[in-house]
Amino acid sequence: xxxxxxxxxxxxxxxxxxxxxxxxxxxxxxxxxxxxxxxxxxxxxxxxxxxxxxxxxxxxxxxxxxxxxxxxxxxxxxxxxxxxxxxxxxxxxxxxxxxxxxxxxxxxxxxxxxxxxxxxxxxxxxxxxxxxxxxxxxxxxxxxxxxxxxxxxxxx
Numbered sequence: 446x447x448x449x450x451x452x453x454x455x456x457x458x459x460x461x462x463x464x465x466x467x468x469x470x471x472x473x474x475x476x477x478x479x480x481x482x483x484x485x486x487x488x489x490x491x492x493x494x495x496x497x498x499x500x501x502x503x504x505x506x507x508x509x510x511x512x513x514x515x516x517x518x519x520x521x522x523x524x525x526x527x528x529x530x531x532x533x534x535x536x537x538x539x540x541x542x543x544x545x546x547x548x549x550x551x552x553x554x555x556x557x558x559x560x561x562x563x564x565x566x567x568x569x570x571x572x573x574x575x576x577x578x579x580x581x582x583x584x585x586x587x588x589x590x591x592x593x594x595x596x597x598x599x600x601x
Contacts, residue, residue, distance in 0.1 A: 446538075446542050447572065447576070447584065448588070449583070449584035450475045450541065452587050452588050452590075452592075453587050454472045455468070455471065455475075455591045455595070457471050457533060458471035458472070458534075464527065464530075466527035467527055470531040471530050471534040475534040476538070477538075478500045478535065478538050478539065480500065481495045481500045481501065482495055485498070496542060497549065501548060502548075502549050504553060506532065506539075513532075543559060543561060544580055564580065
C-alpha cells in the first residue's frame, strides 16, 4: 500500500460514532508505521525492507495494546475510545500492507513476510511496479470512498 493509509484511517474514523479525539487517533494510527521510512531512507539506505522494522510487527503492537487498553479502561476511561481507534487504525495499516507488501504476522516465531499477492518488480523503479499493478485499484477505491465521505460531510 503506497498512498491509501491516511484515507483508510479517515474512513475508519467516519465509520465510528462521533468522538472528539477519534479522527486524530485514527489518522495517526493509520500512518505511524510508515514513519520508519525515514530510517529506511536516511540510515539504512534501503538495505532492509521497512516492513521488517518493529513498527510493522503486529506482535509488538498487540503487546502495547494489551498493556495500554486495560490501564486506560481503569484509570483514564475517556482515552479508551481514542486509544482503541488508534490501535484499530494501526491494525488496518498492517492488514493493507499485507495485500502486496508483506507483514511479519508470525513474528517473533517466523521472519517470513506474509503477503496476499506478490507485486513483481516489472518496472525500473519499485514505486512504478506498485502503481501499475492491479492491487493499486484497491488504493484508488479507498481514496474514492474517503473523498465521497468527506464531500458528504456526515456519518455513514
